[in-house]
Amino acid sequence: MVKSFVFMLAFLAASAASAQDLVLRGGTLVNPGSAPLADAVVVVRDGRIAQVGRAGQVRVPAGVKVIDATGKWIVPGYVDAHVHFFQSGGLYTRPDSIDLRSATPYEEEVATIQRRVDDVFARYLASGVTAVADVGGPMWNFDVRARSATNPKAPHVVAAGPLISTWRPPVLSDAADPPIIAATTPENARALVRAQIPRRPDFVKIWYVVRRGETPEQFLPVVRAVIEEAHAAGIRVAVHATGLETARAAVKAGADILVHGVEDVAVDAAFLALLRQRGIIYTTTLDVYGGYRRTYSQQPGFTEREYALADPRVMGTLSDLRHLPATIVPERIRRVIGTTLPEAPLDMQLRNLRAVRDAGVTIAMGTDAGNIGTLPGPSIYREFALMARAGLSPREVLTSATINGARLMGRADEIGTITRGRYADMVVLNADPLADVANLSKISSVIRGGRAWTQAELVPATAADIVQRQLNAYNARDLEAFIATYHPDVRLYDFPDTPVRQGHVALRQVYGRMFTQLPSLHAHVPRRIVMGDYVIDEEVVTGLPEGRTISATAIYEVRNGLISRVWFIDGGGARRENKTGSP
Numbered sequence: 001m002v003k004s005f006v007f008m009l010a011f012l013a014a015s016a017a018s019a020q021d022l023v024l025r026g027g028t029l030v031n032p033g034s035a036p037l038a039d040a041v042v043v044v045r046d047g048r049i050a051q052v053g054r055a056g057q058v059r060v061p062a063g064v065k066v067i068d069a070t071g072k073w074i075v076p077g078y079v080d081a082h083v084h085f086f087q088s089g090g091l092y093t094r095p096d097s098i099d100l101r102s103a104t105p106y107e108e109e110v111a112t113i114q115r116r117v118d119d120v121f122a123r124y125l126a127s128g129v130t131a132v133a134d135v136g137g138p139m140w141n142f143d144v145r146a147r148s149a150t151n152p153k154a155p156h157v158v159a160a161g162p163l164i165s166t167w168r169p170p171v172l173s174d175a176a177d178p179p180i181i182a183a184t185t186p187e188n189a190r191a192l193v194r195a196q197i198p199r200r201p202d203f204v205k206i207w208y209v210v211r212r213g214e215t216p217e218q219f220l221p222v223v224r225a226v227i228e229e230a231h232a233a234g235i236r237v238a239v240h241a242t243g244l245e246t247a248r249a250a251v252k253a254g255a256d257i258l259v260h261g262v263e264d265v266a267v268d269a270a271f272l273a274l275l276r277q278r279g280i281i282y283t284t285t286l287d288v289y290g291g292y293r294r295t296y297s298q299q300p301g302f303t304e305r306e307y308a309l310a311d312p313r314v315m316g317t318l319s320d321l322r323h324l325p326a327t328i329v330p331e332r333i334r335r336v337i338g339t340t341l342p343e344a345p346l347d348m349q350l351r352n353l354r355a356v357r358d359a360g361v362t363i364a365m366g367t368d369a370g371n372i373g374t375l376p377g378p379s380i381y382r383e384f385a386l387m388a389r390a391g392l393s394p395r396e397v398l399t400s401a402t403i404n405g406a407r408l409m410g411r412a413d414e415i416g417t418i419t420r421g422r423y424a425d426m427v428v429l430n431a432d433p434l435a436d437v438a439n440l441s442k443i444s445s446v447i448r449g450g451r452a453w454t455q456a457e458l459v460p461a462t463a464a465d466i467v468q469r470q471l472n473a474y475n476a477r478d479l480e481a482f483i484a485t486y487h488p489d490v491r492l493y494d495f496p497d498t499p500v501r502q503g504h505v506a507l508r509q510v511y512g513r514m515f516t517q518l519p520s521l522h523a524h525v526p527r528r529i530v531m532g533d534y535v536i537d538e539e540v541v542t543g544l545p546e547g548r549t550i551s552a553t554a555i556y557e558v559r560n561g562l563i564s565r566v567w568f569i570d571g572g573g574a575r576r577e578n579k580t581g582s583p
Contacts, residue, residue: 049418073428077128077155082283084368085137087369121153126453161196260368297341429444495555
């Protein structure tokens, strides 16, 4: 009781400290389910919406910070309805999918993730995501939820504990605090639910996995036991069930939320009627397989928003398959590096999403962020684009990413719309979100609990971030993103002072040729030293003609967010041959 009282005091103190009074004036307000309101005024008091109306109809209080939103659009903060904080989005985060523990031990990966939780919070906010649903992970998920409540730069977080599974995945089940636990009997399943109840989970998650040669029916006793025990405690149940018959069985057994779409066959009328009848929320997660495909084929195709908003260190790991020893990379992965992998089952997922939309089922946008290649924060923009490709209108996408996400979280009375009494969680956009879903990424500022930030304020780029960003673009052979990290008048030298080249035009000529002609070009940085505005990298470059490998040291000077000067030091025998492609 004392602990609960202390936690409540801490939460209230943090809420008071983070809340702010302000006024948004002059923008076009776009709420799901309502016509746009031009020349809108939104008054915020103590972190919540106090008044909403047209200019001239709402009194602007004196002495309150006013944000001029003229020429901009104001939408509710986005909700990512399917994330996992126990995963980073990097290459080493799912050893049950690709076991690279000999390169990066799983315990090290988890420790790094835990250290960077606040950074992940900020990257969600910078992407416009003011609320997330973590639908399953270790028991320390609940610590993440508590931490978010005291961090003004964090989204709202609801969370589930360990996934209760119909099978025992390798590695993850053996962790000290496992994110996934197999239930062997109905009694065991009930005990696993009861173990989470003291932490007050927002959901209980079932990983309803049916492998080849198995049927959904053989696991129904366990599934029913989980649902009955959770519902008896007043807790909703979210289910991973990607096959039609598995999803049908889960819903009939009493599931409340499907955390993925159906991907194996087309949904039928009976299934759609069942979803409507039971009030099921259907979550999208259209691009999560895409993250694995892009990573395993080593064709990341990073977006401009990912370069700007995702953790550049995590992004950097996604190209590591190019330099890891062949002996530790599974042969099935080595075979697909450099190839174009098919998009299946994306076509079926898109088709089924259209059918679910047409049937009037509630759809929530979720990314499954944290999986390999699905980067926390900006991954929502890939999801928006695929939802539009499925045929959803910009308004339908916005609705799925705001009020419907709030419904999934069980917080529709607090977030998801810009209406009186709700939390003041908003995104100010530079372009009309109803004209094109791409405009949902054109963010001017993000407001969480009445406090406004620019993206640069939420995720300021350090010198190391800028250098890592250029390395990521180099390894992706993305010329425009690479050039964008350099000052227009950048100067490159052979150490200490021999000029090599200068300016964007020279860089474009050299690197444009390299990126086009050398499809396996890759730079690896075994060691890095950061000293203020200077970053010193040991670089090993492979994928060069005749199988050559180049080793050198590069010293980067970063000024005002751009690389202004670079010095290259011969690593021995390479002469002036380095990452610039100099002969």
